[in-house]
Amino acid sequence: MRLAVTGHEGQVAASLIERGRDDVEVVAVGRPALDLARPETIFAALEAARPDIVVSAAAYTAVDQAEDEKDLAFAINAAGAGKVAEAAARLGVPVIQLSTDYVFDGSKDGAYVETDATAPLGVYGASKLAGEEAVAAANPRHLILRTAWVYSPFGRNFVKTMLRLAAERHEISVVADQWGNPTSALDIADAILHAAAILRDDKSFAASGVYHLAGSGETNWSGFARHVLDASRAFGGPHASVRDIATADYPTKAKRPANSRLSSAKFADVFGWRSPEWRAAAEEVVRRLERFKI
Numbered sequence: 001m002r003l004a005v006t007g008h009e010g011q012v013a014a015s016l017i018e019r020g021r022d023d024v025e026v027v028a029v030g031r032p033a034l035d036l037a038r039p040e041t042i043f044a045a046l047e048a049a050r051p052d053i054v055v056s057a058a059a060y061t062a063v064d065q066a067e068d069e070k071d072l073a074f075a076i077n078a079a080g081a082g083k084v085a086e087a088a089a090r091l092g093v094p095v096i097q098l099s100t101d102y103v104f105d106g107s108k109d110g111a112y113v114e115t116d117a118t119a120p121l122g123v124y125g126a127s128k129l130a131g132e133e134a135v136a137a138a139n140p141r142h143l144i145l146r147t148a149w150v151y152s153p154f155g156r157n158f159v160k161t162m163l164r165l166a167a168e169r170h171e172i173s174v175v176a177d178q179w180g181n182p183t184s185a186l187d188i189a190d191a192i193l194h195a196a197a198i199l200r201d202d203k204s205f206a207a208s209g210v211y212h213l214a215g216s217g218e219t220n221w222s223g224f225a226r227h228v229l230d231a232s233r234a235f236g237g238p239h240a241s242v243r244d245i246a247t248a249d250y251p252t253k254a255k256r257p258a259n260s261r262l263s264s265a266k267f268a269d270v271f272g273w274r275s276p277e278w279r280a281a282a283e284e285v286v287r288r289l290e291r292f293k294i
C-alpha cells in the first residue's frame with residue numbers, strides 16, 4: 001500500500017516517513033510540487049504519487065500569526081484541505097485529514113467527544129473547522145482526526161522549546177491553567193498506519209467520520225514542561241525549574257482554549273488502537289533528542 005502525506009517536513013509527515021513499514025510505503029508530497037495555497041498544483045502532485053490513501057497533514061499552523069493572515073490561513077487550511085480531499089476522491093482513494101482541538105472553545109468540563117459543539121476561539125481553529133467541512137463535502141471516504149499538543153523529534157514544538165530554554169536559564173514560566181493531552185507525532189503516525197490498513201479493506205467506508213486522537217492521560221502546560229525537564233535531567237540533558245503562571249500573565253494574539261482535553265475512546269473502539277500514556281511517550285522523544293543532540 002502507498003500512503004501519500006502532504007508536507008515534507010511537518011512533524012506528522014516526518015513521523016509517518018520514519019514509521020513506514022514494509023507493507024506501507026510512505027511518500028511525502030510538498031512544496032513546490034504541491035502548494036496548498038496554489039490549488040492548481042494539488043491534483044497533479046497527488047496523482048503523480050499514485051497513492052492508495054492520502055494523509056492531509058500539511059497546514060498553516062502558526063496560531064498567532066493566523067490572526068493577521070486570515071485569508072492565507074483559510075486558503076491553506078480550508079480551501080487547500082478541501083482540494084486535497086477532492087483530488088483523493090478523483091483518484092478513488094480515501095483521505096485522512098488532520099485537525100485540531102482548537103475547533104473547541106474550551107468551556108466544557110471534562111474531555112471533548114466528537115459530537116460536542118464546535119466554537120473556535122481564533123482564526124486558526126476556524127480555518128481548520130472550515131477544512132473539516134470542505135473535506136467531508138469533497139470525499140465521502142474520509143477520516144478527520146482531531147489531535148492536540150503535538151510534539152516529536154522533528155520540526156518546532158513545545159518539547160524542543162523547553163529543552164532549548166532550559167539550556168539558557170534556571171527558571172521557565174509556563175501557563176498552568178490550560179489543560180490537554182500531549183501527543184507524540186510518532187504515535188499519531190502509528191495510529192494512522194494502523195487505521196490505513198483497515199480503511200483499505202473497508203470498501204463501504206462505514207468508518208468515515210470525525211475522530212479524536214490524542215495522547216492518553218492529561219496535564220497542563222507547566223506539568224508537561226516539568227515532566228519533559230525531569231526526563232531531560234535523567235538522560236543527562238539540561239534542567240530548569242518551572243514556575244506556574246496564568247494565561248492572563250502570558251498574553252498571546254490568539255486566544256487558546258482553557259480545556260483542550262480530547263476523548264480518544266471512539267478511535268479506540270472503531271480501530272482497536274489506543275494512544276500510549278503521554279508521560280512515557282514524552283520520555284521517549286526527550287531521550288532521542290538528548291541522545292542525538294537534535
Ligand SMILES: NC(=O)C1=CN([C@@H]2O[C@H](COP(=O)(O)OP(=O)(O)OC[C@H]3O[C@@H](n4cnc5c(N)ncnc54)[C@H](O)[C@@H]3O)[C@@H](O)[C@H]2O)C=CC1
Binds near residue numbers: 013147151
Ligand atoms: N502541532 C500541533 O500541536 C497540532 C497540529 N495539528 C494539526 O496536525 C497536522 C500536522 O501538524 P504538524 O505536523 O505539527 O505541523 P507542522 O507545522 O510541523 O508542519 C506543517 C507542514 O505543512 C507545510 N505547509 C505549510 N503551508 C503549506 C502550503 N501552502 N503547501 C504545502 N505545504 C505547506 C509546512 O511546510 C510543514 O511541512 C496539521 O494539520 C495541524 O493543523 C492539530 C493539533 C495540534
